[in-house]
Amino acid sequence: MDFRKSLVALSAIAFAFMASCSDTSLSNSEQLEALIAAHEGFDSYDKKKYRLGLYTPERYQKEADFADSLLTQLAKLDTTGLCDSEKISKELLTFVLKDDVAFNDFKRYLNPLLSDSGFHLNLNYRVRPLNSYAAVINYLHVLNAIPDYVDQHFANLREGIATGQVQAAVIFEGYESTYDDHIVLDFKDSFFYSPFKQLPSSLTEAQKDSVLVAAQEAVSKNVIPQFMRIKQFFEEEYYPNARQDIGVSSVPGGAEQYQDRINFYTTSEQYTAQDIHEIGLAEVARIKARMQEIIEELNFKGSFADFLRFLRTDPQFYAKTPEELLMIARDMAKRADEQLPRFFKTLPRKPYGVAPVPDAIAPKYTGGRYVGTSKNSTDPGYYWVNTYDLPSRTLYTLPALTVHEAVPGHHLQGALNNELGDSIPQFRKNLYLSAYGEGWGLYSEYLAAEMGMYTTPYEEFGQLTYEMWRACRLVVDTGIHALGWTRDEVVDYMASNTALSIHEVNTETDRYISWPGQALSYKIGELKIRELRKKAEEELGADFDIRDFHEVILGQGTVTLDILEQRINSYIERNKEQ
Known part of the structure; x- marks a missing residue:
């Protein structure tokens, strides 16, 4: 069974498990695997329809509700019989799901702007060399999805203005460069057109001709005009309503959010x-x-x-x-x-x-x-x-x-x-x-x-x-x-x-x-890692091996600091017993 079929099967098991917790036929490991599969298999929107993502309040509410339901089941899951990696997975999934709920509770999607990034700047990362005809077609879909993408973010940002969930005005000095550079007179000068200047050699001449026509239309009609809208929105709507206080504690619910x-x-x-x-x-x-x-x-x-x-x-x-x-x-x-x-x-x-x-x-x-x-x-x-x-x-x-x-x-x-x-x-x-x-x-x-x-x-x-x-x-x-x-x-x-x-x-x-x-x-x-290294060095003495220590730090991938401390403590105890 391939990965996708396995994921679908496990997701089905998980949904059945969540619907009726009286079924004890699954082992604790199988229950955890099913809940993880449900999390990984959950799809809150159609990725093909929304090439650049869906950013509506309804989407985030749907994800928060699902996360909350998984948290309920994870809390009931007995860890007896789980190996160390499975226990880490359970703890990490709980951490991730809690943040999904908090994201929606604090409506952080209403304020998606940072001093060096933002919804419009994220589009820059979509520009990359095109190495196949399929990649070309996908990139054209991305460019043509920009108007809807911009509309969704404008709706959220306007709601943020109405509710006081806005960025500090001071961070926007020089921010005009994030959109002015994309407002060009000739579509060929657009950064978003640049991948079309070197098309894959595998394309036929007919394909190249049709792609270049489509590229001109996409950049001229769905890229440059959108950055003109973005400029107008920021300068006429957002900047005048950005907050004067620099701390997030000044926004409604800001102290709790911090x-x-x-x-x-x-x-x-x-x-x-x-x-x-x-x-x-x-x-x-x-x-x-x-x-x-x-x-x-x-x-x-x-x-x-x-x-x-x-x-x-x-x-x-x-x-x-x-x-x-x-x-x-x-x-x-x-x-x-x-x-x-x-x-x-x-x-x-x-x-x-x-x-x-x-x-x-x-x-x-x-x-x-x-x-x-x-x-x-x-x-x-x-x-x-x-x-x-x-x-x-x-x-x-x-x-x-x-x-x-x-x-x-x-x-x-x-x-x-x-x-x-x-x-x-x-x-x-x-x-x-x-x-x-x-x-x-x-x-x-x-x-x-x-x-x-x-x-x-x-x-x-x-x-x-x-x-x-x-x-x-x-x-x-x-x-x-x-x-x-x-x-x-x-x-x-x-x-x-x-x-x-x-x-x-x-x-x-x-x-x-x-x-x-x-x-x-x-x-x-860093303080936690250095603290744990010092502890391992002191308790293991001549038996301390820096390569072993780093293997434990990196061996289970990304973890919380609490999990990391548990892992190093176990490593120390194992080496003491040898």
Whole structure:
């Protein structure tokens, strides 16, 4: 039986099980498998009809109701006889379903905009090379679906305006670039037309001719005019109604929504905003002390602020061309590659490339990011490096950025997660939790010191300023969304405690304003991994093996921090008994 037929069969079992819990003929494992299959097989809308997705309140209510029904059955499921991986699946499915319910309860779909992304910016990710006739036809369907996609989001955003669920006005400075660049006079100059400039060689001449005619019509009638509508909507409707307060606590139900985001992004219910704020202050003080030591070791004559000014202005710390920046990033990535066998037992089969952030999104984009692909995709993963505004792209922070986004950071962790095969269900292969994933990325920056990636005191300072950056996030995110901080206070705090360029400080500040809670995940996750490593080292002594430790951290893919702690505790006990 193929996978799809198996999924359909298991979904049928699950629905029958949910309808009548008196049937005890299924084992606990079979009941869990059926509930997982129901979750994975649930389809809230017709994917062929809505090529770019369905974003109506009715869809989200349908998904929340279904999630709630599954939660009821999961709560009744006895874990007796379940293996460790199955227990993890049950716990993770519960976590995911609770967030599905919360998404609808807080109506987060009414506010789908971030400082560096949004519903219209997401369309950029649909543009990619076309390698077959089927891919060409599918892409044409996508372009022609844009008007309905825009209409759906306009409806939600207008409801958000009416109910006060809107973004802060301050994050939209420069936002016009996200749509103005797509308003062109000649359809051939559209970014969305670019894939048609190199059609697959497998197409016949007749197919090429018909495709180019269809492409002109799609871009001229369903792409460019929609970005004109988007421009008009933002500038005439949304910006005038965006909120003046920067914290999410200022919107209706905002304090409860922020606590929900804290719980989600730390994968824990143990923290309040004040707890995290105080952890951040303590980390800032610790890291700053080490940074000061490096300044003294360099015999720099001046204050901490003078040293940051030196780092931000001296030409030695900046690439002269985008090509030079990419070349240096590739060199660093390759140096990280060679160290992996010394620290990891299992390495991913999927390779990765180093590429620039696309021009269409670069001005408001972060310094770099990892973009993964599915296991069966013929595309590699990509470590994107932002080559826009070179005077803001510091070379001394590039090693830390590289190991975070490429290896041993996001690419290694994400690719291994995708390659776990049948040992975990599909929903776990697709799952990304920031406390785990971003915590691992930040831990990778720490690990890179042992890998020999920081070759100068300036690069070590760069690693510390990136760690300081994440520690500052704990302070400023809670400051923004719970403690009433102004944007100027956030910028001043970030600028005075990190060596980030002022451009990056401003870009990151807008990101924290627009995305409550996400910035907390990095440092909270990293602190937990380092805490668990220290515990394993102390309790196992000479028997501690860094490759075994990392195997346990990565071996079950994405998990919550509570699950991760349980796994490391079990690993320690097993090794003590040997």
